[in-house]
Each structure stands twice: as structure tokens, then as C-alpha cells.
Amino acid sequence: MNVKAYVKxxxxxxxxxxxxxxxxxVTYTLTKAAKEKQDAIRTEKSLKTFFPDIExxxxxxxxxxxxxxxxxxxxxxxVVKQKDIVIGIAVTAAGPSYSDRAKVLVGVxxxxxxxxxxxxxxxDTPGLGLKAKSNNFFIDKERTTxxxxxxxxxxxxxxxxxxxxxxxxxxxxxxxxxxxxxxxYAAANGTAYIAKLxxxxx
Amino acid sequence: MNRLxxxxxxxxxxIVSENPLLIIMIGLCSAxxxxxxxxxxxxMGLALTFVLLMSEVIVSAFRKLIPDSLRIPIFIIVIAAxxxxxxxxxxxxxxxxxxxMGVFIPLIVVNCIIMGRVEAFSSKQPVLESxxxxxxxxxxxxxxxxxxxxxREILGNGSFLNIPIMPKSYEPILFFIMPPxxxxxxxxxxxxxxxxxxxxxxxxxxx
Numbered sequence: 001m002n003v004k005a006y007v008k009x010x011x012x013x014x015x016x017x018x019x020x021x022x023x024x025x026v027t028y029t030l031t032k033a034a035k036e037k038q039d040a041i042r043t044e045k046s047l048k049t050f051f052p053d054i055e056x057x058x059x060x061x062x063x064x065x066x067x068x069x070x071x072x073x074x075x076x077x078x079v080v081k082q083k084d085i086v087i088g089i090a091v092t093a094a095g096p097s098y099s100d101r102a103k104v105l106v107g108v109x110x111x112x113x114x115x116x117x118x119x120x121x122x123x124d125t126p127g128l129g130l131k132a133k134s135n136n137f138f139i140d141k142e143r144t145t146x147x148x149x150x151x152x153x154x155x156x157x158x159x160x161x162x163x164x165x166x167x168x169x170x171x172x173x174x175x176x177x178x179x180x181x182x183x184x185y186a187a188a189n190g191t192a193y194i195a196k197l198x199x200x201x202x
Numbered sequence: 203m204n205r206l207x208x209x210x211x212x213x214x215x216x217i218v219s220e221n222p223l224l225i226i227m228i229g230l231c232s233a234x235x236x237x238x239x240x241x242x243x244x245x246m247g248l249a250l251t252f253v254l255l256m257s258e259v260i261v262s263a264f265r266k267l268i269p270d271s272l273r274i275p276i277f278i279i280v281i282a283a284x285x286x287x288x289x290x291x292x293x294x295x296x297x298x299x300x301x302x303m304g305v306f307i308p309l310i311v312v313n314c315i316i317m318g319r320v321e322a323f324s325s326k327q328p329v330l331e332s333x334x335x336x337x338x339x340x341x342x343x344x345x346x347x348x349x350x351x352x353x354r355e356i357l358g359n360g361s362f363l364n365i366p367i368m369p370k371s372y373e374p375i376l377f378f379i380m381p382p383x384x385x386x387x388x389x390x391x392x393x394x395x396x397x398x399x400x401x402x403x404x405x406x407x408x409x
Contacts, residue, residue: 009272016276020283027287034294042297126305 042120043105047080047090050107050116055082057090065185066192071096072185075103077193088115089194093186097178098124104179106186108156110194114187117151119179129175139167148179156187209334216338218402222315223346223388224395229315232306233347234384240363243351244344245299246306249288251340254316255333256284258324262332265325277320278311285310315343346395350387354378 047057063077072095080088090107102122107115119133131137132147139147147169154160160183162168162176169176220226223233229250236246257280261268268276289307292300300307310316319339324332355361358378360368368374377383 009269012267012269013272013275013279016279020279023283024286024290027290031290031294035290038294038297130305 039120043078043090043092046105046116046118047078047107050090050118051080051082051088051109053082053087054080057081060089060193063091063189063193065189066196067185067188069095069181069185072182074186074189077190079197080107086110086194086197089190091186091190091193092120093182093189094121095178095182095185097122097182098129098172098174102179102182104182104186106151106183106190108187108190108194112156112191112194114151114154114156114183117148117183119148122175122179124172124175128169128172131169131172132175132179137169147176151183156184156191160184160187205330209330212331212334213338213341216335216340216342217345218342218395219399220339221342221346221395222319222339223343224392225399226315226318228318229313229343230388232309232313233343233350234381234388236303236306237347237351237384237387238354238358238379239302240348240351240355241299242302243347245292245296245303247340247344247347249292249303249307250310250313250315250343251337252288253281253284253310254319254340255336257281257316257320258332258336259329261320262324262327262329268325273321273325277317277325281316281320282311315339346391350384350391353387354383358383 044057048054057078057080060077060079063074065072065074072093075092075094077089077091079086080090088107088109090105092103092105094101094103096102100123102124103120105118105120107117109115122130122133124130124132135146137147138144139150147167150167151160154165159165160180162173162180166176166180216222222228223230232246232250236242257277260280261277285308288310289300292303292307319335323335327335352362355363356367357375358380360366360372360374375383378387
């Protein structure tokens with residue numbers, strides 16, 4: 001093949017790819033609103049399982065990470081209330097995992113203990129890393145503790161490190177470490193915010 | 203008129219005599235993986251039919267604009283684009299289905315049925331014929347999936363579409379939910395389809 005043919009084929013391939021990209025961009029824009037609505041419903045459901053006493057919750061505007069960590073970011077945060085009294089906070093944090101970024105929702109109570117963890121988005125390997133969010137993968141079969149369920153009840157200032165106080169998934173140590181790190185980050189920032197609220201109230 | 207007959211023949215071929223799963227035997231892994239529930243089987247069948255139809259129509263419409271040496275990457279682009287579209291739409295409007303299907307939706311990209319039909323059929327055939335082929339193949343895939351899933355779910359879980367239908371005294375035969383049960387039911391479907399094909403062939407000869 002000569003140079004001309006390479007250029008021509010390259011251009012043809014680029015044209016097909018560009019059209020496909022445009023089509024995807026349109027679909028993404030059209031489905032975005034519906035997807036956000038579904039995400040909101042999912043968040044509400046998770047909050048209700050984290051805090052059985054929940055009566056209302058509201059989004060914290062401009063939640064800032066007081067304890068920043070490289071690569072990790074806060075997506076959003078909700079203050080959970082029972083009759084106008086704050087009973088906890090739920091923080092969604094994102095960070096790098098084995099492949100692409102993972103998004104995790106973490107609920108923390110006033111006692112600084114984790115009320116629940118829900119992995120909202122993860123794109124790791126099926127059968128290995130994806131076990132992290134599975135409802136049917138148990139690290140303790142007798143108590144049916146799921147991998148993400150083991151965080152519940154732990155304190156926010158525990159080490160929360162895979163292979164230390166958190167059981168790692170066999171064959172998916174990277175995922176286990178990455179998700180644990182995101183959980184720790186979300187929990188730490190959540191408790192810091194609660195402490196700030198308590199200080200302001202006094 | 204003759205063309206219409208030809209289209210109908212192409213459509214029907216995918217359902218029994220050239221069924222992608224039972225005769226051509228391609229795209230089997232996804233078929234075995236999603237057939238432990240009728241709901242996921244229906245979802246997978248429809249998703250694959252949509253991607254297959256759109257890919258075949260587009261490839262067929264542009265077949266004169268696709269250089270021979272570039273055809274495989276272009277097919278992949280077309281198939282991947284439609285798979286991503288269905289993935290986005292499902293995540294937005296059918297979250298439960300999207301969660302249940304998980305990785306199998308992205309895996310439609312590498313489903314042999316689509317690649318095979320696009321390469322062997324629609325890259326050489328007009329648009330209408332390709333659409334008929336895609337619908338036939340898609341429906342052929344879907345009915346087998348739903349059939350296998352129905353048997354596996356009823357016997358292995360005592361339910362249909364997640365609604366319990368067996369009497370309480372029925373002890374579900376877990377074997378059918380597990381992969382080996384899938385293979386067994388799948389094999390039974392192959393022999394059933396061969397029998398069906400023979401009968402149809404006999405009828406056609408007689409008529």
C-alpha cells in the first residue's frame with residue numbers, strides 16, 4: 001500500500017468514527033435528564049436503608065472536601081434529618097479504581113460510624129473487581145455480609161484499608177484498595193462536616 | 203411480489219432453519235449467561251435485535267462506501283455505537299434491567315451473531331433483505347433465549363418473570379439455574395429445533 005492509500009483509508013475511518021461519536025453525543029444528551037432522575041431515586045433508596053429513621057434529607061450546597069486527597073473528589077453530599085434534627089450525612093465520592101473512576105455513596109451517623117456503603121458506579125473486571133458491588137458475593141457466608149457491607153458499623157477513623165481491617169477480594173486487590181480508599185475519604189469528610197455543624201450550633 | 207416472498211423467506215430462515223443459536227451456533231455465551239431469568243432473556247433478546255437490525259441496515263446502506271480492507275473496523279464502529287446507544291437508553295429508562303444485564307450489554311459488541319451476519323450477509327445485500335435477515339435472526343435468538351429461560355426459571359426457581367407460580371411444596375431444582383442446567387436445556391432445544399426443521403422440510407416437499 002502506498003502513502004496515498006493510507007491517508008485515504010485513515011480519512012474514511014475517521015469519518016465513520018466522527019459520525020458515530022456525534023450520534024452517541026446526541027443520545028447521551030437526550031437520555032441525561034432521565035438518567036439523573038434514576039440516580040436520584042437510587043440515592044434516596046440507599047439513604048433510606050442507611051438511616052432507617054430518616055424523615056427528610058437535603059443536598060448540601062457547595063460541599064467542600066476539608067481533607068483533600070490526590071485523585072479523589074466529592075460528587076455530592078446530603079444531610080439526613082429526623083424532625084429537623086441532623087442524624088447523619090451521606091457523601092458520594094469518586095476516585096480511580098482498577099479501570100476508570102468509581103463512585104461510592106457512604107452514609108455516616110453522628111457517632112462517626114459508617115451506616116452503609118453503596119457502590120454507585122464501577123467499571124472493573126466482571127467476576128473479579130465487580131464482586132465489590134455484588135449483592136450475592138459474601139465475605140462472610142454465615143452472616144451474609146457482602147463485600148461493601150463489611151464497612152457498615154466501622155468507625156470513620158478506622159484505617160479502612162484492604163488487607164488490614166477490610167477483607168480484600170481475591171484477585172481484585174487493586175479494586176478492594178481503591179474502593180476502601182474512596183470510602184475512607186468520603187467518611188472522613190462527612191464526619192468533618194458534621195463536626196463543623198455541631199460547632200456552629202454551639 | 204417475488205421480492206416480498208424472498209423477504210419473508212429470509213425472515214423465516216432465521217427463526218427455525220437457520221436459527222443463529224440452534225443451527226449456526228454462534229453467540230452462545232451470552233445466550234447461556236442471561237437465560238436464568240425470563241426478564242433478562244427478553245431484555246437481552248430485544249437489545250440484540252435492535253443492535254443487529256440497526257447495524258445490518260446501516261452497513262447494507264453504506265456497503266458501497268466501505269472499502270474492503272477497512273470493513274472489519276467500520277463494522278465494529280457501527281456495532282459499538284448502537285450498543286452504546288442501547289446501553290445509555292436502558293440505564294436511563296430501565297435501570298432494573300440495566301443492573302441485571304450488567305456486563306452483557308457492552309458484550310453485545312463482540313457477539314458473533316451481529317459480526318457474523320453483518321460480514322456474511324448485509325455487507326453484500328440490499329437494505330430490505332438485510333432488515334428481513336436481522337429481524338429473523340433477532341427473533342430467532344429471542345425465542346430461543348426466552349424458551350430456555352422459561353424452562354430454567356420455572357424448574358430452577360419455581361417462578362416466571364419473578365412471580366412464583368409453582369405450588370409451595372415444590373422444591374426448586376437448583377441444577378437448572380446453574381450453568382450445567384443451561385447446557386442441558388440448550389441441548390434439548392437444539393434437538394427440538396432439528397425435529398422442527400425436518401418436519402418443515404417434509405411439509406415443503408409434500409406441498
